[in-house]
Amino acid sequence: MRDAEEFDALYAACAGRVVGHVYALTGNRAEAEDAVAEAFMRAWQRWATVRETDSPEAWVRRVASRIAVSSWRKAFNRVRAHRRAAVDQGVPGLNEDHVALLQALQRLSANERRAVVLHHLNDLSVAEVAAEMQAPVGTVKTYLARGRRAMAGLLTDAHQEETSHG
Incomplete structure (x- = not known):
């Protein structure tokens, strides 16, 4: 139970910041959210190790960044086209x-x-x-x-x- 509570607290405290970080790296909010979700899933699978790091948030941010960059490299042309379309349509809040x-x-x-x-x-x-x-x-x-x-x-x-x- 303690594991789940600690993990939930980490998620609540930093998920938004990590999504913002990855979004700034990729320029694509959906990819940022997917990468962060994947990173948190990996963090939960390795929680006994991740919780002992100097900064579990940094661990999640680093993994999410790597996931996003890897995905971005694999699909560069698709992402570039999506970004152009997103800028043309206007994104609420931007x-x-x-x-x-x-x-x-x-x-x-x-x-x-x-x-x-x-x-x-x-x-x-x-x-x-x-x-x-x-x-x-x-x-x-x-x-x-x-x-x-x-x-x-x-x-x-x-x-x-x-x-x-x-």
């Missing part, structure tokens, strides 16, 4: 800034995008990002610097296009 942010994130390399999302959207420290990505702190700082520089250019370009067309 404004033009959110769409621009997600589109800019998709232009980053996978490692830059993951570092930027973990650090800036999930508020993890550089050390925590490095631990989650299993990369040296210096490498994460490089990913963040490159990602921020690229995002600044992409978002500035998007803003300039918007103001020149609007």
Whole structure:
């Protein structure tokens, strides 16, 4: 009974954050939700091990990210077409800034995008990002610097296009 209660508490505390993280990585809410559901299922199957980790939430986030990226790589063309259709139809709750942010994130390399999302959207420290990505702190700082520089250019370009067309 204790296992189920602990697991339920973890799910209640972090499922929304993890879905938001994976959504920012993939740009596809349905895939994010599927990846997070799969990650929580794996966490439950390995709960005795997962509960003993430094951060069960980080474990779930890492597994969900890997599931999503793997799925994304396998179905790149399908996802890209879906994203275009979703942007064209408009997603309730998303404004033009959110769409621009997600589109800019998709232009980053996978490692830059993951570092930027973990650090800036999930508020993890550089050390925590490095631990989650299993990369040296210096490498994460490089990913963040490159990602921020690229995002600044992409978002500035998007803003300039918007103001020149609007």
